[in-house]
Amino acid sequence: MxxxxxxxxxxxxxxxxxxxxxxxxxxxxxxxxxxxxxxxxxxxxxxxxxxxxxxxxxxxxxxxxxPVATEEGRAVLRHSTAHVMAQAVTDLFPGTKWAIGPPIENGFYYDFDVERPFTAEDVERIEARMRAIVASRQRFKRRVVSADEARALFADQPYKLEVIEAATAGSVDDDEAVDAGPGTEITVYDNSVNTHVAWSDLCRGPHVPDTAHIPAFRLLRTAAAYWRGSERNPQLQRIYGTAWESEEALEEHLRLLAEAERRDHRRLGTELDLFSFPSEIGGGLAVWHPKGGIVRRVMEEYSRRRHEEAGYSFVVTPHITKAALLETSGHLQWYSQGMYPPMEMEGVRYYPKPMNCPFHILIYKSRGRSYRELPLRLFEFGTVYRFEKSGVLHGLTRARGFTQDDSHIFCTPDQLEGELTTLLQFVLDLLRDFGLTEFEAELATRPDKFVGEPDDWDDATQALRAALEATGVAYVLAEGEGAFYAPKIDVHVRDAIGRRWQMSTLQVDFQFPGRFDLEYQAADGSRPRPRMIHRALFGSIERFFGILLEHYAGALPAWLSPVQVTCIPIAERHVGYLAGVADQLRAAGLRVDVDTSDERMQKKIVRAQHEKVPFMLIAGDRDVAAEAVSFRYRSGEEKRGVPVGDALAEILQVVESRA
RNA sequence: GCCGGAGUAGCUCAGUGGCAGAGCAAUCGCCUCGUAAGCGAUAGGUCGCGGGUUCAAUCCCCGCCUCCGGCUCCA
Structure with missing residues (x-):
């Protein structure tokens, strides 16, 4: 210099x-x-x-x-864009009270207390106003103020005053911390052009230097949100938006949103005739159509076989139970708000079951158990019913009736760590078989409110950690996020377009063995309590099915496809030949349709393509003469004149490899 | 449950205070065709349900139901 x-x-x-x-x-x-x-x-x-x-x-x-093109950089950009949005709202709706406006994954929001909810037209005007503010090249200028100055500045902003008090008391949560740093100093950002301050907000920062650093943004949707996330508090009007380092990055993000909509399992469920939710039955209660039923059956059969190979015992338990069982388990005390109300028969109350664990425990307790039997692994496709609030239902991924692939493992304390390790490996292997390959685990530890002995918690947490280390799956610590009765591992997967889904859960339970007074006879004649592991692998069949459907955008791998092969005759005279081919394929265990409709071949191809059938086998005069068929794959590629035996072998190979 | 939005043919959606529309799907007929939509006809509707305003309501108003986007919650 x-x-x-x-x-x-x-x-x-x-x-x-x-x-x-x-x-x-x-x-x-x-x-x-x-x-x-x-x-x-x-x-x-x-x-x-x-x-x-x-x-x-x-x-x-x-x-x-x-740099702006990093997650941290984008968070700064989005936070600044949220400020611009709040300024625009204030310009257009004087008297608006501001709550908080943090960056979130892929975007930002800001919550406002306004006279009436925003309309679509309001959002358009707000976005237009934001573009004007951005074009005016406002600067973001930071200044430190005292708590009293801050109170004076935001005297007419009750939510900001609450944040100031929380900040001075050092008790802000993460989202609010974005607005005011804990304890240390209170800062305000002024949005100004030249020396004119257009708008100021309580904020910890940091911010981009000026609005020239906001290259691309879009407001996405409005929603209501409770102040500080509590339904006891007033509802605020939230506007969601997104901001990116370039127009191209924004367009790419919007493309991804459209792609997610295209993959919505509820839409695909209707289009592919897999399942539906008749309103006559009630929200969150699915019926499975024949094609969906096939997929589900294949999933269950495969899972069942793998569980048998891994030493699980299959059990079956009823859908309802007397209240007493759920009193012993504690469900009625802790979980009653999530349960369907009881029905009364002969003066006894029966509940639809919300979980399978108490039933499996009764199987354990049906007779004395020896250490020689442990680990005892009970498994069930157990259908449960939970009364979810109407607003939370979401297709198959959030339903009121669903079937868990639930297992409960009873083992000795010595066996716990080894059992967890093989279990986690089993879980990951099975998920891979369904085509999910990117995993992220969370180790959730003891929460503030917990039951049991801290030593037991530490042992169990250590066992879970050892299992994570042994399998080598990437994991993060979720401090204090465990269930009140148990630490747990949650396995998340990334789907084909990068979305994260919680999938499997493994919990080490301290509650039930004691509540049900479980024991086994040890080699030395003593009667210790067994350890108990809860585990749902898919979570629920319904939810897993929905996620798979979105992961594959409806184009399920051949082994899962409801129809694996559609045979397409070029002219009516080829129907008989293809019927014979179809019989051969069916004899080999494949699911095959012959399209005998009175349509042109091209039309039949369109239809099979829409149905996302993995293999089309087309036959005309030349194929018939050569005892061959012509492939058309889902990709649109084709291969002509393949001898029938070769075609069968090729399809079987793909199906059996689960590719 | 709360806030907002939306409900028109099986699906996707137009539409208007005055007889209800399209494309796809379906059914029937013609065509018999070599890799993404052949032609024609027919059928299909209490315009979510109930009330109100009006000479007249699918349309305007009110209530309810269902679904969608969020919030809280969660497999």
Whole structure:
């Protein structure tokens, strides 16, 4: 730097490279001098929080630039865009009270207390106003204020006052922390053009330097949300939006949203004639049509076989039970709001079951158990009923009646760790067989409110951790997120378009063995309590099916497809030949249709393509003469003149490999 | 459950205060065809349900039901 001669200099590290800068230079200036132009914020000295580009580094600071095209950078961008949105709302709806407006995955929101909910037209006007604000190149300027100054500034903003009080008391939650840093200092960001302050918000920051750094955004939808997330609090009007580092990135995100809509399992369920939710039966209660029923049966059969190979014992239990069982288990005390109400017969109350565990425990208890029998692995496709609030139902992934692939494993304390390890490996292997390959696990530890002995918790948590380490699956610690009766591993999967779904859960239970007074006879004649592991692998068949359907966009792999092969005659005279081919394929266990409709071949191809059938076998004169068929694959590729035996072998190979 | 939105043919959706429409699907007929939609005809509706306003309501108003987007909750 040329001015270094007359100005005191400071030594900095910028993105691990040493640099010299003039004292008093902003982070933005030193980054620019170092050739870094894509940053929206910086991290200083490996601190957790980020700083504005207007921050003044001092000698010896290590600076990490945060480019906009990173998750942290986008969060800064989205947070700033949320401010612009709040400013636009304030411009258009004077008197609006602001709550909070944090960045979230893929976007941002801001909650407002307004006279009436926003309409679609309001949102258009807000977005237009935002574009004007962005075009005016407003700056985001940070200033530190005292708690009293903040109270005065936001005297007419009751939600901000609450955040200020929470911040000064040091008790903010994560979302609110975005608006005011805990305890330390209270900061305000002024949005200004030249010296004119257009709008100010209580905010921890950081923010982009000015609105020229907001290249692409879109408002997406409005919704109601409770203040501080509690249904006892007033409902606020929330606007969701998204912001990206470029128009291209925004377009790509919008394309992904459209893709997700296209893959919606509820839409595919109707289009492919798999299942439906007749309103005559009631919300959240599915009926499975023949084609959906085939897929479900194949899934269950495969799972059953794998469980048998892994040493599980199949059990069957009823759908309803007397209240007493659920009193012993504690469900009536803890879970009654999630249960269907009881029905009374001969003066006794019976409940539809919300979970299978108490029933499996009674099987364990049906006679004395020896350590020689352990681990005892009970498995059931157990159908349960839970009364979900009407607003939360969502196709097959959130239903009121569903079938869990539920198992309960009873083992000795010594067996626990080994059992968990093989169990987790089993879970991951089976998910892979269904084509899900990206896993992320969470180890959820003891919550503030818990039952049992801390030592037991530590042992069980350690066993779960050992299982995670042994299988090598990536996991994060979810401190305090365990169930009140047990630590657990939750396995999440990423689907084909990157969405995260919670799938399997493994829990080590401290409650039930004691509540039901379970025991086994040990080799030394003592009668210790067994350990108990709860495990749902798919979670529920319905939910898993829905996720698979979205993962594959309806084009299920051949082994799961309801129709694996559609035979298409080119002309009516080829029907008889293809009927013979179809018989051969069926004899080999394949699910085959022959399209005998009075349509042209092209039309039949369209239909089979819409039905997402993996293999079309087409036959005309040339194929008949050669005792061959012609393939058309789901991809649109084709292969002509394949001898029937070869075609059968090829299809069987794909089906059996579950590819 | 709460806030907002939407309900028109099996599906996707137009439409208007004055006899209810399209495409696809379905049925029937003609065509017999070599890799993404052949031609014609027919049928299909209490315009979610109930009430109100009006000479007249699918349309405007009110209530309810169902679904959708969120919130809370959750497999």
């Amino acid at each position: 040329s001015e270094a001669r007359s100005t005191p200099v400071i030594r900095l590290t910028i993105d691990r490279q040493p640099h010299v800068a003039a004292q008093g230079a902003t982070a933005r200036q030193v980054l620019a001098a170092a050739g870094v132009t894509d940053a929206v914020a910086v991290r200083a000295n490996q601190e957790e929080g980020l700083r504005d580009l207007s921050w003044l580094p001092t000698d010896g600071d290590r600076i990490e630039s945060i």
